[in-house]
Amino acid sequence: MAGLSAALTAAKAGTPVIVVEREARPGGFAAQFCCKATDSCAYCGACIADEILREVGESEKVQLHLGTTVDSVAGNGVSFKAKLSGSGGEIDAGAVILATGFEPFDPKAQRSATALAEHPDIVSAVDIERMLREQGQVVRPSDGKAPEKVAFIQCVGSRSRRFGSPECSRVCCPYAIRIARRIKWQQPDCEVAVFHMDLQGIRKIAVDMYGQFAGEIDFIRGIPAEAVPGPNGGVALKYELTNTGQIKRSEYDIVILSVGISPRPDTEAVGASFAVGRDSMGFFKSRSPLEPCISGTEGVFLAGACSGPKDIRDSIAQGRAAAHAALNWIQGKDG
Ligand code: SF4
Ligand code: SF4
Structure with a gap:
């Protein structure tokens, strides 16, 4: 959901976005969570997630590649070229936001x-x-x-x-x-x-x-x-x-x-592809605790629970922040 929140923020700012989603359906776990309202709202954020899903589906600026992963990626300090699995082909991007989510602990x-x-x-x-x-x-x-x-x-x-x-x-x-x-x-x-x-x-x-x-x-x-x-x-x-x-x-x-x-089992492999390190818990590591969206690699940003435990509302907020950071990065290069 952090990734979709980032995608929607960038799309609303007029920037085309490509979302590479490994699952057949977008939205991760947040899209499976329920409303917990009783006689009043419980502020769980599940309906905000549903709204973001709907808006992403309607956005002409967001291109969704479902059931797809990144096979390989190359960056030259200015842009990224990624080869997608299956018939996804090759894509170019000015910035990358990693929002690979989390794994619930398996008891x-x-x-x-x-x-x-x-x-x-x-x-x-x-x-x-x-x-x-x-x-x-x-x-x-x-x-x-x-x-x-x-x-x-x-x-x-x-x-x-x-x-x-x-x-x-x-x-x-x-x-x-x-x-x-x-x-x-x-x-x-x-x-x-x-x-x-x-x-x-x-x-x-x-x-x-x-x-x-x-x-x-x-x-x-x-x-x-x-x-x-x-x-x-x-x-x-x-x-x-x-x-x-x-x-x-x-x-x-x-x-x-x-x-x-828990961190996803592919965190190490994805991190290695984008030269992003991991913290002591195994989540993606930000450049500093004060800049949670910024990874140690230029042009690569972090959103959501892939960089540590977060609830739906914090994931959505970090997705927005990561999108703004990525747009600033792109504008800085272009300017
Ligand atoms: S935030 Fe939305 S989904 Fe959660 S309890 Fe309130 S109305 Fe239901
Ligand atoms: S929020 Fe912390 S204290 Fe509460 S169940 Fe989870 S791990 Fe335990």
Whole structure:
């Protein structure tokens, strides 16, 4: 979505844009996320993403190459020539914006080393986003029934030296609370618990939402050590209440893993093609923390979660900033 936001910004400024998208559909994960509004907007940004998709589709200045990748690229300090896969041919560009996105952490890596069972009703938050978008409500994957008890487990693939990243992914507390609130609003009798270490998140929105919804959502401080098939067909969680040290067990109909943001597996290869380095987490590295859109290579700019965890709204904002930086670069050369 950062890339489409950049494309639209440049197109509105009158500059032709070529978007090379590896997937068959544009928009990345943001285009699969659902509206989390209840009786009021939850400010998740999913509808802004939909609007950008629509505008890009209507823009005569944006040429979309779907299901296409860049096979090779050559730059001469002034412009870039890229060979596209398949019948995409060769394209010339005055500047490049990398917006290759992110990979949600795959809990399989954690599953094999911890008591996190294979169970149809243990799903990732990305699965639940898609379910809400397509079906309009959360149901138990194994039998399609409305759940009576739902648990979120936070920090899956984040804040861990063993699995995923040691850093906070910043987006998963806000999205978990928004989805939890949406479930509770649609199904008021459903018990919803959020197991967490502490709540973090972009713009402290998670902390504000915690204060707002603590009465209806059960925020439990402690990450379950075990998620295994329960005696009643659900998922049994074993956890320690960190404030008392008490060990508890509870069974839930659905357990939602709040997976973090990882770099895409092709980040190293794409970075090598454009001589863009990576940071300690494996994301694309900007020239300096004060210039998050500017890479270390002249004429190459960065947008969205390919340079670190961001939510939809920050990705869109960085896409716009990257487009302005790229246009300035082109004008500077031409001028
Ligand atoms: S910002 Fe999110 S919650 Fe609000 S209307 Fe848009 S999609 Fe729905
Ligand atoms: S945003 Fe919340 S769930 Fe995500 S890594 Fe940070 S603390 Fe954990």
